Amino acid sequence: MKLRDIAIGANASIYLRMDFKKIKGVFYPRTEQEIIDAIATAHDGGYSVTPKGGGSGLSGACTGGNRERVMISTLRMREVLTVSKDQGYADVQPGATPDEINALIEPIRMKFWVAPSSRDIASAAGILSTDGGGNDTWVNGTMRDNTIRAKMVLYDGRRLTVDWNGVTSDDSELEAELNKKGMTISDVASAHGTLGFITELRVKIKPFPSEKLVGGLAKFEDCNAMGRALSELIKRKSPIRYGETVAAAHEDIREGLDLPLLTLEFPEDFASELKDILDYSDLDSEGLAKMKDVRIKLPKRNPNEGLQIALFEGFGYHGDNLLKMQDAIDEINSLLIGHGLALFARYGHAPSKWYLGDNSPAYGVILHSREIKPEDKTSREMFDTITDIVAKCNELGITPKPEHKWPFSDEEKKTRIKELREVMGTGFNDFILDPNGAYDTLSSLV
Amino acid sequence: MSYDRCVRCGSCIILCPVFDAIGEEQYSPRGRTYLLQVMDLIEEDKELGKEFRRLLFQCTFCGRCSEICASDVDLLKVWHEQRGKAVSEAPEEFGYLDALGKSLANMMNIYGLDPEDRAEFWLDELEDEIPGIADRVYEEGKTADTMVFLGCLMSFRASQMDVLRSLFLTLEKLDVDYLVMGAEEFCCGHPLHLMGDDDGATKLREHNKGVMESAKAKRVITCCPGCLIQISTNHNLKEDIEVLHHTQLFDRLLETIPKYKQEEEFSYHDPCELHRICNVKTEPRSLLNKMGVEFEEMDLSCCGGGGLLRMTDPDLSDEIIQIRAQKEKLGDRLVLTCCPSCREQFLGANLRTRDIVEILADALEGGEK
Numbered sequence: 001m002k003l004r005d006i007a008i009g010a011n012a013s014i015y016l017r018m019d020f021k022k023i024k025g026v027f028y029p030r031t032e033q034e035i036i037d038a039i040a041t042a043h044d045g046g047y048s049v050t051p052k053g054g055g056s057g058l059s060g061a062c063t064g065g066n067r068e069r070v071m072i073s074t075l076r077m078r079e080v081l082t083v084s085k086d087q088g089y090a091d092v093q094p095g096a097t098p099d100e101i102n103a104l105i106e107p108i109r110m111k112f113w114v115a116p117s118s119r120d121i122a123s124a125a126g127i128l129s130t131d132g133g134g135n136d137t138w139v140n141g142t143m144r145d146n147t148i149r150a151k152m153v154l155y156d157g158r159r160l161t162v163d164w165n166g167v168t169s170d171d172s173e174l175e176a177e178l179n180k181k182g183m184t185i186s187d188v189a190s191a192h193g194t195l196g197f198i199t200e201l202r203v204k205i206k207p208f209p210s211e212k213l214v215g216g217l218a219k220f221e222d223c224n225a226m227g228r229a230l231s232e233l234i235k236r237k238s239p240i241r242y243g244e245t246v247a248a249a250h251e252d253i254r255e256g257l258d259l260p261l262l263t264l265e266f267p268e269d270f271a272s273e274l275k276d277i278l279d280y281s282d283l284d285s286e287g288l289a290k291m292k293d294v295r296i297k298l299p300k301r302n303p304n305e306g307l308q309i310a311l312f313e314g315f316g317y318h319g320d321n322l323l324k325m326q327d328a329i330d331e332i333n334s335l336l337i338g339h340g341l342a343l344f345a346r347y348g349h350a351p352s353k354w355y356l357g358d359n360s361p362a363y364g365v366i367l368h369s370r371e372i373k374p375e376d377k378t379s380r381e382m383f384d385t386i387t388d389i390v391a392k393c394n395e396l397g398i399t400p401k402p403e404h405k406w407p408f409s410d411e412e413k414k415t416r417i418k419e420l421r422e423v424m425g426t427g428f429n430d431f432i433l434d435p436n437g438a439y440d441t442l443s444s445l446v
Numbered sequence: 447m448s449y450d451r452c453v454r455c456g457s458c459i460i461l462c463p464v465f466d467a468i469g470e471e472q473y474s475p476r477g478r479t480y481l482l483q484v485m486d487l488i489e490e491d492k493e494l495g496k497e498f499r500r501l502l503f504q505c506t507f508c509g510r511c512s513e514i515c516a517s518d519v520d521l522l523k524v525w526h527e528q529r530g531k532a533v534s535e536a537p538e539e540f541g542y543l544d545a546l547g548k549s550l551a552n553m554m555n556i557y558g559l560d561p562e563d564r565a566e567f568w569l570d571e572l573e574d575e576i577p578g579i580a581d582r583v584y585e586e587g588k589t590a591d592t593m594v595f596l597g598c599l600m601s602f603r604a605s606q607m608d609v610l611r612s613l614f615l616t617l618e619k620l621d622v623d624y625l626v627m628g629a630e631e632f633c634c635g636h637p638l639h640l641m642g643d644d645d646g647a648t649k650l651r652e653h654n655k656g657v658m659e660s661a662k663a664k665r666v667i668t669c670c671p672g673c674l675i676q677i678s679t680n681h682n683l684k685e686d687i688e689v690l691h692h693t694q695l696f697d698r699l700l701e702t703i704p705k706y707k708q709e710e711e712f713s714y715h716d717p718c719e720l721h722r723i724c725n726v727k728t729e730p731r732s733l734l735n736k737m738g739v740e741f742e743e744m745d746l747s748c749c750g751g752g753g754l755l756r757m758t759d760p761d762l763s764d765e766i767i768q769i770r771a772q773k774e775k776l777g778d779r780l781v782l783t784c785c786p787s788c789r790e791q792f793l794g795a796n797l798r799t800r801d802i803v804e805i806l807a808d809a810l811e812g813g814e815k
């Protein structure tokens with residue numbers, strides 16, 4: 001074993017303690033051919049393949065679980081290959097990050113409008129595989145909305161290109177069968193690397209809009225009231241360009257704020273319609289910058305004593321549960337408290353957009369959740385809390401980790417992935433689809 | 447220890463020059479902190495321990511990782527502590543550092559040359575051009591407001607002679623009351639610090655402190671950012687002694703400067719230790735602006751020469767500078783900087799380079815010679 005077989009496990013999730021002997025090969029290809037060769041090595045040895053981008057995913061999917069596996073990283077494939085300003089696209093290698101893409105195209109006044117906070121390291125293929133997005137998904141959509149096509153390689157070396165119309169491949173039988181199944185980019189989005197290795201993407205790029213924006217701050221009696229207002233904003237397809245809520249915060253970091261609150265940025269001519277929907281006070285540019293700063297710093301703040309943790313990171317409230325958001329928050333809070341966790345902060349994107357396992361869009365609030373790290377809990381106890389949270393989300397119709405994704409309990413998505421794998425073959429991130437669920441594997445990695 | 451605070455977000459990966467050159471996770475700051483976090487799982491494998499100790503010395507100490515980290519992991523401190531631990535755990539693996547350690551212990555300079563020669567080479571060269579320079583060399587009993595600490599590179603390397611000449615000419619022109627430490631200058635201890643051996647460095651620093659204080663210096667200046675780190679933070683000088691980089695001193699003394707007659711294109715390289723660790727960012731640029739110099743900012747990245755990398759992995763160090771030269775299309779451009787170590791690195795890659803003080807001396811002379 002070499003250090004490269006260990007360090008490849010580095011990832012942002014809490015799943016980091018691996019049996020490194022099960023990592024049977026580590027590759028950092030530079031070209032599609034090198035990817036094909038690396039996959040062939042895995043194929044010959046009968047090992048699973050785990051594609052890895054920036055390793056910033058928070059669900060442990062890029063760990064490969066506990067299977068004997070070959071890890072293929074795209075950290076050396078981060079180039080922007082072609083840019084067409086006229087046609088509004090850029091062809092990029094799978095490892096290119098939003099920041100790298102934008103650094104190259106901003107001089108021509110174009111932008112790739114997918115902006116997760118991890119945009120300095122998250123890779124284009126990784127973001128598509130989790131269908132990620134930033135706090136502007138309400139305006140700009142998630143990664144799938146910004147992807148035109150993806151090229152992929154399968155476990156047996158076959159190649160295909162997937163776009164919104166279907167699949168093309170040199171292998172006509174594969175092409176026909178996948179098209180019969182109606183495969184599109186939506187299937188690759190959020191597939192967590194279970195379908196194949198993405199080797200290149202064509203992503204949308206767009207110019208910067210020119211509109212005058214103003215700011216507003218709304219306060220609510222509770223999150224039910226905020227949920228109702230958000231529901232109305234969503235119904236009216238309101239042109240909110242920035243929307244963030246701070247729903248709750250520990251007294252050490254509340255700084256006298258009246259919570260819950262909603263900070264909004266919107267076109268000036270929407271102001272009167274917005275007044276009809278909710279009560280807000282104007283924010284000048286300084287006030288708006290201050291509220292944005294309060295929000296952006298929350299994930300980095302700590303209580304006076306102890307450290308904050310993101311045990312489960314995020315909850316997606318949408319549809320009916322948006323109207324009863326406070327009740328749902330209370331239920332989740334009491335679950336956390338019951339497991340011995342102290343609450344620290346609740347904040348997030350509002351309004352926001354994400355996709356459900358059946359590919360229908362959900363509109364609502366992505367509420368991030370932070371707790372105070374307990375001193376006396378075992379990894380097993382922590383993981384049990386996570387499974388209880390997921391069960392509670394399912395019971396309440398809340399999307400677990402809408403932004404960072406929690407593929408393991410998304411039965412609809414998994415069923416579709418399995419259906420496609422019957423044609424495409426298996427071999428990639430198989431642990432996610434383990435018949436016994438990936439939970440045992442994950443709990444061993446905490 | 448603070449590597450526990452690393453949330454493995456990955457923000458520090460792409461900007462690490464060592465990762466950039468090699469492209470594998472274990473060379474990235476995140477890869478290294480992760481290795482520390484799971485060390486208990488791999489401890490039994492002796493070969494992995496050895497590989498890790500080697501890895502610790504494949505880092506330029508540029509501080510880009512520390513700077514970007516939003517989780518407050520003091521990575522430079524982690525690397526420093528881990529290097530110290532590595533050398534004390536397995537000294538036999540670091541034989542290649544012995545010669546340097548011995549030179550510093552016996553001769554108080556990195557080259558193992560006679561300490562008396564510190565003010566020998568450059569005095570021979572500059573005495574005719576700068577009359578009275580010999581009197582500027584410190585001896586017991588002499589005092590001055592400003593003490594010039596040259597550092598090992600500037601004292602011994604012929605390649606630094608033009609910088610030295612410009613430094614002294616400028617100090618003379620501005621009527622600064624100064625002395626040079628000369629044979630009484632011991633290495634500032636930076637190389638030992640980079641090996642994690644602060645005990646060894648303390649002896650050198652105590653001597654320097656004694657000289658600076660007995661010369662009644664009100665300020666110490668140096669052209670070397672590595673020396674600047676050590677003198678300002680680890681020499682424990684009296685509070686009323688100010689420690690400055692030469693660009694800081696000259697920027698302060700000169701409100702206006704005659705326009706520099708620029709005949710070619712310049713790129714400016716900000717030395718990592720200066721801007722990231724000593725937080726000196728504005729003065730070099732302010733000086734260039736006052737002289738009307740036009741320059742292109744280079745990436746705020748590392749030249750590959752820091753952290754003892756030139757010694758511990760010269761090939762990697764070369765590769766880092768080659769990659770930069772190519773990426774930033776340095777070609778024929780002249781690279782301005784203000785660090786003797788960065789200059790050595792550029793010269794080694796056949797790039798033309800000058801210290802800001804050379805440009806300043808030319809401007810004060812009334813134009814480029």
Ligand SMILES: Cc1cc2nc3c(=O)[nH]c(=O)nc-3n(C[C@H](O)[C@H](O)[C@H](O)COP(=O)(O)OP(=O)(O)OC[C@H]3O[C@@H](n4cnc5c(N)ncnc54)[C@H](O)[C@@H]3O)c2cc1C
Pocket residue numbers: 011012050051052053054055056057058061062074094115116117118121122123124125126127128129130131132133134135191192193194196197198199403404429454455
């Ligand atoms: C500090 C921080 C902030 C974050 N903020 C956001 C945010 O605002 N919005 C958001 O959506 N997410 C966010 N995330 C989560 C994370 O950045 C996203 O999930 C991101 O999309 C993961 O990209 P990656 O390249 O790091 O993928 P990885 O973590 O490496 O992998 C994620 C999944 O993609 C698969 N994969 C990677 N590359 C390929 C490939 N070439 N082919 C096939 N499958 C592949 C992997 O196997 C894995 O299943 C954040 C994470 C952190 C640490």
Ligand code: SF4
Pocket residue numbers: 451452453454455456457458459475476479511514515516517518519521
């Ligand atoms: S930036 Fe900080 S927290 Fe993130 S991976 Fe690097 S050291 Fe860890």
Ligand code: SF4
Pocket residue numbers: 461462463464465474475504505506507508509510511512521
């Ligand atoms: S100090 Fe520089 S070279 Fe060393 S790990 Fe950090 S970024 Fe990389």
